[in-house]
Structure formats: C-alpha cells, structure tokens
Amino acid sequence: xxxxxxxxxxxxxxxxxxQKVMADARNPRRPVVGSWLMLPGASLARMVAQMGYDxxxxxxxxxxxxxxxxxxxxxxxxxxGVSPMVRIPAPENWIVKRTLDTGAHGILxxxxxxxxxxxxxxxxAKFPIPKSQSTPDTTxxxxxxxxxxxPAVFGQRMDDYIASANRNTFIAVQIxxxxxxxxxxxxxxxxxxDMLFVGPNDLCSSMGYPALEHASIPxxxxxxxxxxxxxxxxxxxAGMFCTSAEQVxxxxxxxxxxxxxxxxVVALAMWNAAELEKLKNIRIQV
Numbered sequence: 208x209x210x211x212x213x214x215x216x217x218x219x220x221x222x223x224x225x226q227k228v229m230a231d232a233r234n235p236r237r238p239v240v241g242s243w244l245m246l247p248g249a250s251l252a253r254m255v256a257q258m259g260y261d262x263x264x265x266x267x268x269x270x271x272x273x274x275x276x277x278x279x280x281x282x283x284x285x286x287x288g289v290s291p292m293v294r295i296p297a298p299e300n301w302i303v304k305r306t307l308d309t310g311a312h313g314i315l316x317x318x319x320x321x322x323x324x325x326x327x328x329x330x331x332a333k334f335p336i337p338k339s340q341s342t343p344d345t346t347x348x349x350x351x352x353x354x355x356x357x358p359a360v361f362g363q364r365m366d367d368y369i370a371s372a373n374r375n376t377f378i379a380v381q382i383x384x385x386x387x388x389x390x391x392x393x394x395x396x397x398x399x400x401d402m403l404f405v406g407p408n409d410l411c412s413s414m415g416y417p418a419l420e421h422a423s424i425p426x427x428x429x430x431x432x433x434x435x436x437x438x439x440x441x442x443x444x445a446g447m448f449c450t451s452a453e454q455v456x457x458x459x460x461x462x463x464x465x466x467x468x469x470x471x472v473v474a475l476a477m478w479n480a481a482e483l484e485k486l487k488n489i490r491i492q493v
C-alpha cells in the first residue's frame with residue numbers, strides 16, 4: 208500500500224480517528240471544526256473536548272506545553288471521543304515519533320517549504336512496510352515501534368495498531384512562507400501528505416506585510432487561494448486558521464475543509480476584554 212492521500216482510500220469503514228472524521232465530512236460535505244490548546248492541563252483539554260468539536264489540537268509549537276503535558280492532553284481529548292491532533296515544533300524524526308507515540312490521531316507541521324521536506328516528514332510518521340506487503344510503488348517509513356500508549360488511545364492491540372497506523376495517521380503541513388507558497392503544488396502531490404494548512408500570519412509576514420493584516424491584503428489572499436487550489440488539484444484536504452465563526456463559515460464556503468475556531472488563550476482574552484469593557488464606566492476612578 209502506497210502512502211496516498213486519505214481521499215484515495217476506497218472505504219471509510221477501514222479508517223479510524225481523524226482520517227475517518229475527515230472522510231465522513233466529505234459526503235454530505237460539512238466543515239471539520241476544532242479548537243487549539245496552548246495551555247497545559249488534562250482538565251482543560253477534557254473540558255474543551257466536551258464542547259462538541261471534531262478535533263482539538265495541542266499546540267507544541269507556540270503553546271506552553273512540555274512533553275508530559277502533550278501526553279496528558281492527547282489522552283484526555285481522546286477519552287472524550289474527539290480526535291487529538293498535535294502541532295509539532297519542527298519536522299524532526301524524534302519529535303514526530305514522540306508525538307505519534309502519545310496516540311495523537313495526526314500531526315500538523317509548521318513552516319513546510321519543499322516537497323523534499325514533506326517526503327522526509329512522511330517517512331518519519333510511517334512504520335516500515337513488511338517485505339511481504341511491499342510493491343514497487345510503496346514507500347516505506349522509518350518510524351520506530353515500541354510505544355504502548357498509541358494503541359491504547361486508538362483502542363487497539365499493538366499488532367493491530369502497527370498494521371493500521373500508516374493508513375490512519377493524518378499528516379498536515381503548514382504553508383506559511385514564500386518558499387512554501389512557490390512549492391505548494393509539489394508539496395500537495397507528495398504521497399502521505401493529507402492536508403495543506405494555511406498559516407496566514409507567517410505567510411503574510413514572509414511576503415513582506417504586517418503579519419496581522421493578512422485579511423485586508425489582496426496579494427496574501429491570492430496566495431491563500433493558490434494554496435487551496437493546490438490542495439484540491441492534488442486530491443488533498445485544505446485547512447485554514449480562523450478565530451471566529453464568521454471566518455470559519457467564509458473559509459468553508461471558499462472551499463476549505465478543516466478550520467480551527469480560535470484557541471483557549473484567544474477565548475480567555477476575548478471574553479475577559481469584552482466583559483471588562485462592560486464595566487468600564489463604573490470602574491473609572493472619579
């Protein structure tokens with residue numbers, strides 16, 4: 208079995224975890240919506256997972272989460288029947304292995320710039336294919352076997368997990384640099400890459416504009432459309448960072464499949480700012 212996109216898998220009954228969530232959302236089409244965690248704590252992860260999201264992403268790139276926090280959060284999210292995903296800090300072999308060993312249903316890798324980097328990432332995330340199952344067009348990975356935690360999260364025996372993990376592990380990459388933009392079509396065609404995800408802030412910054420002004424810059428929005436088109440042309444999913452329900456709806460109508468609805472720190476900041484604003488008049492010192 209080669210590492211084709213999840214869209215090429217003939218039967219969703221064979222899929223588990225986030226791969227199944229994504230495949231189920233294709234017919235009838237609906238957006239796959241989740242939230243991001245940047246703060247540690249299994250209790251917080253559990254509460255967010257209970258809110259009705261399709262996935263909860265544990266942000267180990269920009270978030271305040273150590274290795275043990277990642278383990279605890281992934282298990283807490285999965286225990287609620289929700290798909291745990293992890294944004295890794297870098298596309299390094301040991302990081303990918305540690306992340307998938309927690310039982311994460313998928314990884315999101317930032318700053319993906321070339322197809323060569325994408326192929327290396329896929330090899331880190333996939334187990335070697337036994338000789339008896341290998342064909343001339345298969346691409347074997349180098350992921351090490353040993354973690355008892357991942358099979359437990361998927362509710363499988365170790366041998367069943369090893370046999371099915373290559374099919375069920377969801378691999379997404381962020382296109383958020385000018386180099387990544389120029390190579391996004393090639394990246395999208397890499398076997399095993401399931402989704403291109405737009406990182407609008409860094410993409411905007413890389414293109415020479417203020418990072419937080421991406422929504423109002425036509426050149427950046429043209430780049431977003433190019434990434435979306437590249438994903439669709441390759442039969443892959445497309446994802447987008449969003450911070451409101453209105454943004455999710457707009458990007459879904461544009462053609463994106465996978466969106467986050469803010470993050471824990473965003474929710475805390477926005478709620479507190481809004482409520483304090485309502486008290487401004489009575490808190491003014493006379």
